[in-house]
Amino acid sequence: MVNYIFDGTFDGLMTVIYVSYYNRQIPNDILSENSYQKNFLGDDIYISTDINKSDKVQNAITTKISKEALKNIYYVYLSELESSYMLIYKYVRLGFKIGRKINYFLQNDIVNDVIKLSQRINHEAYKMIELIRFKEIKKGLFYAKIHPDYNVLPLIVPHFAERFQDQYFVIHDVKRNLSAVYDKKSWIITDIPPEITLITKEEEDFENLWKIYYKSISIEERKNLRLQRQHMPKKYWDMLTEKQ
Template identity: 90%
Template sequence: MVNYIFDGTFDGLMTVIYVSYYNRQIPNDILSENSYQRNFFGDDVYISTDIDKSNKVQDAIKNKISQEALKNIFYVYLSELESSYMLIYKYVRLGFKIGKKIDNYLQNDIVHNVIKLSQRVNHESYKMIELIRFKEIKKGLFYAKIHPDYNVLPLIVPHFAARFQNQYFVIHDVKRNLSAVYDKKSWIITDISPEKTLITKEEEDYENFWKIYYKNISIDERKNLRLQKQYMPKKYWDILIEKQ
């Protein structure tokens, strides 16, 4: 009974799948080193990330299963659920057997859970794109904070990089202390937190104007907090200017 331990990265997980496949060894569990607790009743094997092996597994998934399957796997990985590692592993093994039609097997628990979790992560990425509000914290530098349930930062940054090609911006995931930084050419995700900086006077004036506008167009007699929470969960309100 073997447990595979890896560094928690997507390439690391793909490396685990490669090693398991070529060693013909099915793991009892797959764990990230961040949450790993030594198991005294089995063998724990640490697998070092190998980019070449990771790429081979990803190419195999695209060729033998589908590009869509690889996307679903990545989205499930971004859920950050510890159980997702074994779920991905089982899905890939099943996909290598079934092939390109795997996602038609929705009656299979593995396929069903992968599709369902992938859709949840994808849905939250769209929700973040709709909700993000940038503030100009320095002249020409825009900042936005988010705290999504899932790690959707890698999914939303390409959208804003394409939309705001001529702007410097930072999207800060305060829940994970990760920041996506765009410099008008390319973007990276880093664990360096942006410094707390006062917003510019122009941005402060804009925010005040928007709050006044929102207050004036609202009709007290028609306020329905239950309906608001239904369409806009309260956990997102702190990133909306009009709710601050």
């Protein structure tokens, strides 16, 4: 029983798949080093991340399976579920056998699980895009906080970089302590926490006006908190200006 251990990165996982094929060895499990516990019943092999090997695997997936398959794999990886690593591995192996039609085989548990999980991550990304509220914390610098169930930060930043090309902004995933920083040219994701100060006077005035407007258009007799929670789960309320 061989377990592959890697650094938890996507390139690391792709390297694991490369090594497995090269060694003609099917692992019993694939684990990230952050959650790894020593296994005394089998062999544990640590696989160092190799960008070249990762690129080869991703190119092979794109050409032999499809771009859609590679996207599904990346989305499933962003779920951060420990079980997702073996699921991705099995999906890739199956894809190399079936080819471009793999996603039509929804009766297969592996394909079905990948598609469903990928859709959940995609839905979460769209939800964050809809909900994000930026605040001007310094003149010309905008900040927004999120705490999604899945690590969708890499999926949503391109949208805002395209939409707000002329603004500096930070999107802070407080759940994972990751920050996406955009400087009007490019963006990076870093684990360095942003330095948050009080919002600007203009931003405070705008927020107060928005709260007044929100309150003025609401009809107390028609307030339905249960329906609100159905359309907007309470866990997201702290991201909304009108709920603060």
